[in-house]
Amino acid sequence: MTENTTAPARLSMLTLSGLVVGSMVGAGVFSLPGRFAAETGVAGALIAWAVAGTGTFMLALVFQRLAIRRPHLDAGVYAYAKAGFGQYPGFFSAFGYWASAVAGNVFYLVFIMSTLGAIAPVFGAGDTPAAVLVASVLLWTFFFLIRLGARQAAAINRVVTVAKIVPILVFVALCVFAFDPAVFAANWAGGDDAGSLFSQVRATMLVTVFVFLGVEGASVYSRHARRRQDIGRATTLGFASVFAVFASVTIVSYGILPREKIAALRQPSMAGVLEAVVGQWGAILISIGLIVAVLGAYLAWTLMAAEVLLAAARDDDMPRFLRTTDHRDVPVSALLMTAAVAQVGLVVVLFSADAFNFALDLTSSLMLVPYLLAAGYALRIALTDPDGRGRADLPVALLATAYAIFLLLASGTTYLLVSLIVYAPATVLFAISRREQGRRIFTRGEAVIFTVVALGAIVGVVALVTGWISI
Numbered sequence: 001m002t003e004n005t006t007a008p009a010r011l012s013m014l015t016l017s018g019l020v021v022g023s024m025v026g027a028g029v030f031s032l033p034g035r036f037a038a039e040t041g042v043a044g045a046l047i048a049w050a051v052a053g054t055g056t057f058m059l060a061l062v063f064q065r066l067a068i069r070r071p072h073l074d075a076g077v078y079a080y081a082k083a084g085f086g087q088y089p090g091f092f093s094a095f096g097y098w099a100s101a102v103a104g105n106v107f108y109l110v111f112i113m114s115t116l117g118a119i120a121p122v123f124g125a126g127d128t129p130a131a132v133l134v135a136s137v138l139l140w141t142f143f144f145l146i147r148l149g150a151r152q153a154a155a156i157n158r159v160v161t162v163a164k165i166v167p168i169l170v171f172v173a174l175c176v177f178a179f180d181p182a183v184f185a186a187n188w189a190g191g192d193d194a195g196s197l198f199s200q201v202r203a204t205m206l207v208t209v210f211v212f213l214g215v216e217g218a219s220v221y222s223r224h225a226r227r228r229q230d231i232g233r234a235t236t237l238g239f240a241s242v243f244a245v246f247a248s249v250t251i252v253s254y255g256i257l258p259r260e261k262i263a264a265l266r267q268p269s270m271a272g273v274l275e276a277v278v279g280q281w282g283a284i285l286i287s288i289g290l291i292v293a294v295l296g297a298y299l300a301w302t303l304m305a306a307e308v309l310l311a312a313a314r315d316d317d318m319p320r321f322l323r324t325t326d327h328r329d330v331p332v333s334a335l336l337m338t339a340a341v342a343q344v345g346l347v348v349v350l351f352s353a354d355a356f357n358f359a360l361d362l363t364s365s366l367m368l369v370p371y372l373l374a375a376g377y378a379l380r381i382a383l384t385d386p387d388g389r390g391r392a393d394l395p396v397a398l399l400a401t402a403y404a405i406f407l408l409l410a411s412g413t414t415y416l417l418v419s420l421i422v423y424a425p426a427t428v429l430f431a432i433s434r435r436e437q438g439r440r441i442f443t444r445g446e447a448v449i450f451t452v453v454a455l456g457a458i459v460g461v462v463a464l465v466t467g468w469i470s471i
Contacts, residue, residue: 028211029168029246030290031111033253034269035207037262040200042188042254048201049247052208055403059371060239062378062400065393067235069381077370078308079315084377087317088446091430092423093370094312099422100366101305102338104213106345107363108294108301109135114267115287125267132346139346142295143339146302147330165245167289171274171282172248178277179255187254205410209364211246212239302338309334319432365415366422368408375400417460424450424457 036045066080077097082090113126113135123131253262253273265272268290274282310331313322322334379397408416427450431441442450462468 028207028213029249030268030270030286030293032207032211032246032250032270033262033273034265034267036204036250037187037253037259037269039203039207040197041259042184042251044197044200044204045250045254047197048204048208049243049250051201051403052205052212053243053247055399055406056208056212056243057239058396058400058403059375060235061396062375064235065396066374066378066381069393077374078312078317080377081370081373082315082317084380085373086446088430088442088449089373090315091312091317091427091433093373094308094317095426095429096366096419096423097308097370098305098338099426100213100363100370101301101308102342102345103366104210104301104363105139105298105305105338105342106349108298109138109342109346110349111267112138112291112294115271115290118266118271118283118287127349129350132350135346136343138295139339139342142298142302143335146299146306146335147326147332164289164293167285168245168249168270168293171270171286172245172252174274174277174282175252175256179252181255183258184255187259202410205407207364209367209407210361212242213363213367302335305338306331306334309337313433316437317433318429320436361411361415362418365411365419368404368411369419369423372401372404372408375404417456417463420453420456421460421464424454427453 036048040048070080070083078090078094081093110126110131113123113128113131116134117123117125117128117131122128123134126135249270253270256262256273257276262269262273268286271283271286271290274286309318309322310325312318313320313334322331322337324333325331375397378393379401382394382397434441
């Protein structure tokens with residue numbers, strides 16, 4: 001197969017918005033009641049959503065404004081990191097984004113199997129051999145579905161996005177109807193075992209990062225946009241829609257059951273909350289909605305992951321074999337690599353002590369570097385734009401960068417080290433690309449970055465072997 005120069009499929013603002021919403025509204029929203037209740041009460045949840053909502057909105061505005069300020073840059077997070085900080089950081093951003101999407105897809109498949117495990121115990125919590133086998137079948141089924149073409153896959157995603165929103169809205173409406181102010185008041189504080197309010201909020205940060213992953217979806221798929229301004233509009237529209245849904249799902253749950261009971265619910269915890277309101281059919285409705293939502297988000301994330309690899313390869317920052325597309329404009333090699341690594345991830349699930357939470361938190365932590373580099377690029381433009389137009393974006397860029405740094409600190413040592421274990425060996429792909437071009441592998445500055453990352457990865461491996469950290 002050779003590199004295809006066919007014009008990319010063009011997508012409307014509505015379809016781009018569907019990619020944003022579709023990639024954000026996945027499994028994460030169905031786990032929100034239990035994940036939040038395990039860490040905090042109503043007060044902490046309100047603060048967490050205020051922080052996460054503001055920070056993510058600043059990131060959304062960064063992607064919106066960069067699409068306008070730098071219209072020649074496609075593939076979002078990767079292109080912005082490279083333009084701002086050079087080829088090697090750009091490579092890290094592309095790989096980190098792609099690796100996060102792969103980990104997210106593994107999480108989605110585990111979540112589906114965990115949901116079915118409530119009916120068929122053979123699937124357990126999504127981490128049994130039977131669960132991994134069925135998840136693998138789904139994985140490769142989607143691989144062949146996406147090969148039908150970018151436009152067809154995006155259209156399917158738009159239909160699925162509408163279908164999966166309905167059960168979530170039904171959940172919120174029924175919980176509002178059954179809302180008990182006394183239970184809500186009793187859940188206000190996090191409880192004696194939850195620690196300080198700051199620690200409660202900090203503990204929820206990776207959860208909020210996960211559910212907002214995909215806010216950059218329209219930017220990543222920018223080469224397919226009919227008009228550049230549609231990228232920013234789709235980003236802000238998608239964010240506003242899902243923020244209202246996510247915050248509502250979390251808060252109304254505190255008015256249904258005591259916090260301790262919500263925290264103890266099997267995932268998807270939304271099913272247990274709605275079952276307490278209307279009976280078993282509520283749990284069935286949420287389970288169906290989850291499966292539809294997860295499959296739709298899986299489709300959107302796989303499209304975006306392959307798109308970033310393709311863009312990096314065509315820009316000589318990934319090996320040349322990843323730059324090929326077929327006559328349907330599908331990046332087949334990138335798509336195959338995405339599916340193959342996700343398959344390896346499913347096998348690793350069998351050896352994880354808590355596959356569900358590990359896959360979720362790893363997905364979030366891997367995305368933090370790409371977000372930080374994109375926000376940092378926006379900050380650099382705001383500070384150095386010679387004509388002064390970028391200065392109006394300075395407050396947004398500052399807040400987005402500060403939020404990304406806060407997330408890195410809040411994620412904790414474990415996921416920082418595990419992320420470095422993933423990042424360090426990935427440099428082999430960068431080295432292959434440089435050798436294909438007949439260039440030195442590293443400049444002096446890039447060698448320093450690699451040394452720091454490699455040392456961090458070594459520390460991470462030692463920490464895992466000695467039991468200092470665990471997955």
